[in-house]
Amino acid sequence: MFEEYIIAIVSATVLGLILRLPILPDKPMRNSWMISIIFPTVILAVGFFAIFNYFKVYNNIYTAIIIGIFSAVFSKFFLERVFPKPEIGEQA
Amino acid sequence: MVMIEFPYAAVILMIVGAIGGLLQTRPIDKILMLAVLGDGLISMIAAYQYLDVAMASSFMTFVGIIIIMIGLIRTLEIKKARGELF
Amino acid sequence: MIEETIIAGIIIYMGLRLFITQDSLERMPYLNVINFGVAAIITLKNPSPLGVVTSMIYFIMATVAANAIAFTINKIKEIEHGND
């Protein structure tokens, strides 16, 4: 039950370290926009795997590893393009 | 013990949105009341379990409100640049 | 059943109070409570995964719309009274 979540977290962390993501954000941590391992890569990995864990077919180890790799690649290369950082004084 | 069914609350929301939108005079208040009317309509749809209609109308209503907002700001800026506002 | 009664009562109270109030910036927190109530009733009426996805999409889109409305109220006030 909980092993697949841990495997997804470990997979995301290892690929994030290979891709040179920082581990923690900048020091005033509650208003920095830096993308790091513990936020949001691990959150993305756990959330995506929870969707697959609800359907009882795909909750095996290989899906967990693939989800971890996908979330690390997504947060490294595509997250800034999908949800860009707002300019100063811009609305939603 | 008194029990209130939910559709009465949705009906009251829709009446508040409609009459409030009639009584207000500024455009921004009219659009805020339009948002209240959309809330009542979506909750009434979802209370009778038409979930796909509720999902589609929650997209379309609020995206429409955002587009109306952008048009309102542009209109007021053009009016101010021409000097027609005061 | 008592949950539905409480949520309906809160929504009726907030709707009437939003109808009475005249300040347009004071209306925004009341509108936020109405959004909370509608997102709660969607899940309570439909306890299924599609129901909770509908509730999440509704709440996020309503919050984006409330953000746009508050921004526009501020912008209109700046335009009418000069940006100072």
Next chain:
Amino acid sequence: MNEIIAITIGAILSWINFVIIDIWMGLPESPGVRGAEAIGKSIENRGGDLGGGYFSGNIVCSPDASAGTLLASCGYYAFGSPEGGLIAALFVYFGNRICADPGYAGTTGALSATILIWAATYIGINPQNFIVGMLLAALTIQGIYHPYSSKLIGKMARKMNRKVIKD
């Protein structure tokens, strides 16, 4: 009569959860967007506190820990297991990024609410009590009377060292 006690306990737990996390993540410090600043100034003009006003404006303008608590309890109730809370954290993070916010408060609130509900099911409090309780908690902050609630939030923020940053 048992349900009323459960709803009361759920309301108190979710109130503590979202107020503590929102203040800890610095919502009373500064308005994130321009609309939140306008709402805060309006509440201050009506006799409230500026930090509490920024708190209310930030809750209105982006899904923070209050939305995280509500959607996590909704997900727990619909899915019947803690996976719903994790999915709610994912959705709240995406919604926060749409609304021009870094997204720390929403995801932290959703995950802590998931843990809290999972612990509370052992003492007989169901997730639907948490849904109604979160609505009651949001009503006490946003709906009753704005000056009193903003003064309470301002006092708690000053005690937790999250004052308004003036520039």
